[in-house]
Amino acid sequence: MLGEKIKKNYKSIVEKFEKKESALISLLYEIQKENNYISDGDISELSSLIDMPYSRIKSVLTFYTMFNQKKTGKYHIQVCRNLSCSMSGARNIINFIKENLKINEHEVSDDGLFSYTTVECLGACGSSPVVMINDTYYENMDEKKLRELIDKLRKE
Amino acid sequence: MKIILEKELFDIKTYITNGGYNAIKKALTMTPQSVIDEVKKSNLRGRGGAGFPTGLKWSFIPKDKSQKYVVCNSDESEPGTFKDREIIHKNPHSIIEGMIIAGYAIGATKGYIYIRGEFVREARIIEKTIYEAKESGYLGKNILNSGFDFDITVVRGAGAYICGEETALLESIEGKQGKPRIKPPFPATKGLFSSPTVINNVETLAAVPYIMIMGGEKYSRIGKEKSSGTKLFSVSGPVNKPGVYEIELGLSFKDFLENYLMGMKDGVKLKAVIVGGSSVPVITADEAMKVNLDYESLSQAGTMLGSGGMIIIGDNQCMVEALYILARFYHHESCGQCTPCREGTGWIYKLLSEILSGKCKEKDIDLLYEIAENMMGRTICPLADALSMPVMSFVKKFRNEFDKHIEGSCEICQR
Ligand SMILES: Cc1cc2nc3c(=O)[nH]c(=O)nc-3n(C[C@H](O)[C@H](O)[C@H](O)COP(=O)(O)O)c2cc1C
Ligand code: SF4
Ligand code: FES
Numbered sequence: 001m002l003g004e005k006i007k008k009n010y011k012s013i014v015e016k017f018e019k020k021e022s023a024l025i026s027l028l029y030e031i032q033k034e035n036n037y038i039s040d041g042d043i044s045e046l047s048s049l050i051d052m053p054y055s056r057i058k059s060v061l062t063f064y065t066m067f068n069q070k071k072t073g074k075y076h077i078q079v080c081r082n083l084s085c086s087m088s089g090a091r092n093i094i095n096f097i098k099e100n101l102k103i104n105e106h107e108v109s110d111d112g113l114f115s116y117t118t119v120e121c122l123g124a125c126g127s128s129p130v131v132m133i134n135d136t137y138y139e140n141m142d143e144k145k146l147r148e149l150i151d152k153l154r155k156e
Numbered sequence: 157m158k159i160i161l162e163k164e165l166f167d168i169k170t171y172i173t174n175g176g177y178n179a180i181k182k183a184l185t186m187t188p189q190s191v192i193d194e195v196k197k198s199n200l201r202g203r204g205g206a207g208f209p210t211g212l213k214w215s216f217i218p219k220d221k222s223q224k225y226v227v228c229n230s231d232e233s234e235p236g237t238f239k240d241r242e243i244i245h246k247n248p249h250s251i252i253e254g255m256i257i258a259g260y261a262i263g264a265t266k267g268y269i270y271i272r273g274e275f276v277r278e279a280r281i282i283e284k285t286i287y288e289a290k291e292s293g294y295l296g297k298n299i300l301n302s303g304f305d306f307d308i309t310v311v312r313g314a315g316a317y318i319c320g321e322e323t324a325l326l327e328s329i330e331g332k333q334g335k336p337r338i339k340p341p342f343p344a345t346k347g348l349f350s351s352p353t354v355i356n357n358v359e360t361l362a363a364v365p366y367i368m369i370m371g372g373e374k375y376s377r378i379g380k381e382k383s384s385g386t387k388l389f390s391v392s393g394p395v396n397k398p399g400v401y402e403i404e405l406g407l408s409f410k411d412f413l414e415n416y417l418m419g420m421k422d423g424v425k426l427k428a429v430i431v432g433g434s435s436v437p438v439i440t441a442d443e444a445m446k447v448n449l450d451y452e453s454l455s456q457a458g459t460m461l462g463s464g465g466m467i468i469i470g471d472n473q474c475m476v477e478a479l480y481i482l483a484r485f486y487h488h489e490s491c492g493q494c495t496p497c498r499e500g501t502g503w504i505y506k507l508l509s510e511i512l513s514g515k516c517k518e519k520d521i522d523l524l525y526e527i528a529e530n531m532m533g534r535t536i537c538p539l540a541d542a543l544s545m546p547v548m549s550f551v552k553k554f555r556n557e558f559d560k561h562i563e564g565s566c567e568i569c570q571r
Contacts, residue, residue: 017309018266019349021331025273025314056332063333064314066273078274082235083434083481084392087473120317120485121235121434122274125392125467126399135276 002045003034010049020050024060028067037068065119073108073115075153078132081118084125089142093129094118096143100150113154157378158402159386160362164246168288171249177294179365183257184302191261195364197372199384204229204320204357205433205463207451210364211372216344217262217352224264225353226255227329228361230271230278231313231320235434235485237465239388240358242400244278247362248285252308254361256294257368259306262354266307270325273314282310317489321537322355324491335491336537357463359388379405383450387461391417393468394424405450412449417468424470428554432462434482435542437549438469458549474568475554476561479546480508486543497540500531504547514564521558525551 006027013030014023027050031042038061047054061067068076077097081090094116098104101114108115124130127139131146138149165171183191196211217224228251232240243251255267271279286308289295297305311329313319319328323337326348347353363385367375376384383405389412390400396418403412409429413419420426426441431449437459439447447457454461469478487501507524510516528547531540551558560566 017311019330022309022311022329024331025312025328028314029273029312059333060331064273064316066315081481082485083467083478084236086477086481087393087469119315120488121233121237123232123238123241123272125236125238125465126390128392132274137274137277 002031002042002049005034006030007049010046014050020052023050024052024057025064028057028061032067037071039069070106071108074113075115075133077114077116078119078122079116080120080122080124080128080130080132082121082125084121085128085130088128090129092143093131093141093146096146100147114150157386157404159366159378160243160250160359160388161246161400161402165249166246168249168285168292171247172292175369176249176365177253177292179368180253180256180260180294181300183260183368184300184304188261188263191257191368194372195261195367198367198375199372199382200360200363200367200375201383201451202357203359203363203387203464205234205435207461210356210360213344213356214258214261214354216342217354218345219263221263223266223349223351224262225348225351226258226262226264226267227322227325227348227353227355228255228267228269228358229320229322229325229355230269230275230282230358231317231325232275232358233272233317233320234463234465235482236392236430236467237390237433237463238392239390239400239464241275241278242388242390243358243362244275244281248281249289250362250365251282251358252285252289252295254356254364255308256299256306257364258354258356258361260304262352264354265305267309268329268348269308269310270319270329271310271312272319273312279310279312286310317485318491318537318539321539324537325355326353333491335493336539338536380448380450380452382452383461387449387464389449389464389466391466391468393466394421394470394472395419395468396421398468403449406448406453408448409444409446413444413468420468420470424472426468427471427473428469428475430465430467430469430546432460433465434467434485435538435545436460436462437545438475438553439549440553472568474566475550475557476508476512476566477569479550480505480512482546483508483543486539490539494535494540496531497535500527500540501543503527504543511558511561512569514561516562518559518562521551521555521562 017023043057101109122130129141192214200210201207316334318324319334321336324334328334343353429444483505487505490497490501492498528544532544
């Protein structure tokens with residue numbers, strides 16, 4: 001079900017754009033922010049709200065990898081594994097997450113706090129390895145920094 | 157010599173104190189045609205990867221009164237490339253001013269900045285920059301009482317490398333799947349919402365205000381004759397000082413490595429360099445030590461300047477594994493429209509995972525090369541080529557490492 005926020009704000013988001021279609025990605029981001037992920041029900045509701053075919057929204061949603069169609073942790077960790085990050089230790093980061101948070105890719109930890117996925121180049125290779133947690137980049141990562149960060153997020 | 161990154165000019169006040177927005181003032185006193193001529197004279201070439209002459213691109217836009225668009229490509233997702241992000245962090249107003257000038261030159265009243273979805277912070281910076289420019293009267297209606305209107309909208313991507321390809325990007329702004337269009341028609345005649353559109357990279361647009369101020373002639377004398385100006389290189393890999401560097405085109409790689417990147421990290425020897433982003437042919441250490449960083453020298457060496465996303469590879473990295481990582485990427489990012497790309501990238505990826513784990517025969521290395529050769533130049537967009545070129549160059553130049561994997565004797569992977 002769409003949240004209250006998006007129901008209230010969708011018009012002002014659409015109005016920012018010259019054409020309604022250009023607002024689609026922004027609207028999907030808003031839904032994801034409010035609901036954690038985007039369900040088929042959300043797509044149906046959005047479809048009637050903005051008068052755009054369900055199939056059109058669905059095809060866009062599935063094309064772009066940043067939209068989640070399954071629940072993620074409160075903190076969703078994206079670990080870059082492209083060449084530069086791989087050369088500077090991305091594998092250690094991934095192993096650390098698996099062992100410490102006891103999750104595999106696309107799984108959510110038992111306490112609901114964490115999930116992770118591997119991604120391709122995040123465009124910050126000079127300070128690799130890079131991970132992204134929700135909207136924030138963390139660069140020059142190592143196991144020690146990641147441990148501290150995860151401990152901090154647990155307490156929040 | 158630095159131009160775009162000479163100083164940190166984060167907010168509008170510092171930008172203006174350092175001469176910012178004087179370029180648009182100057183441009184508005186000129187005719188649109190003479191603005192285009194000035195950019196032509198500068199010999200500025202597109203910094204997004206293809207190196208197309210910017211002034212010429214602008215001149216293809218029809219000179220009628222119809223709706224036109226300027227689009228800034230801020231998708232920055234070619235592995236190894238992180239230079240546009242630096243411009244957004246250090247000099248964001250130069251991008252906005254470049255877009256306004258481009259708009260004036262081609263007769264567009266509307267601009268779009270398409271920024272990759274992961275750049276959340278950068279999108280906020282751009283929104284703030286646009287707001288500041290609007291407040292000061294550089295964007296909006298009747299800019300500086302000239303009668304010229306121009307506005308910019310930010311559209312965020314959502315994680316798809318292919319949206320960096322210019323027509324896929326347009327599709328994405330139109331709220332569709334980012335699948336490249338068949339060309340012609342080119343965006344200059346039928347682009348965004350079917351209107352004539354100029355698409356330029358962040359770095360290209362950021363150079364424009366400086367060209368207007370110093371004059372095209374003067375800019376063309378910086379660097380080399382056919383490679384004029386400065387270029388940003390984003391460097392990653394085992395060097396002492398990775399990061400973003402703005403250099404005058406024509407600097408030797410050797411000088412760059414020794415005096416800017418401060419050499420290789422202790423205990424690592426240079427083995428190979430991918431000079432211009434993951435899609436350009438790799439060169440060996442020996443070849444790298446002989447090239448200069450400009451369009452001609454790199455093309456003579458069989459590679460390309462590309463986006464300037466330089467990946468340094470040391471002797472502690474297995475080349476088969478490196479290529480495997482790139483193949484996984486291109487396979488994942490193929491939009492699937494063209495059979496040679498969809499099937500070819502998948503096949504290459506599969507072969508490489510088998511070679512990597514030693515489950516292949518020697519003839520499979522030849523097969524790998526053949527598949528790459530066959531998908532080259534036969535697709536709607538150059539993404540297939542972007543994997544072909546690395547595959548062919550890696551196999552040609554580092555064949556011994558592939559052979560070792562077949563024999564199961566790669567020392568690096570066994571460590
Ligand atoms: C698969 C693919 C990805 C691309 N990614 C980018 C990108 O992230 N940023 C960019 O500026 N150009 C990218 N390009 C190049 C654009 O298609 C286009 O040439 C460029 O934006 C033109 O601007 P310029 O002339 O200022 O370089 C890409 C091209 C291809 C084929
Ligand atoms: S070459 Fe690949 S990415 Fe480009 S349009 Fe064809 S299938 Fe899509
Ligand atoms: S390879 Fe990880 S940020 Fe570029």
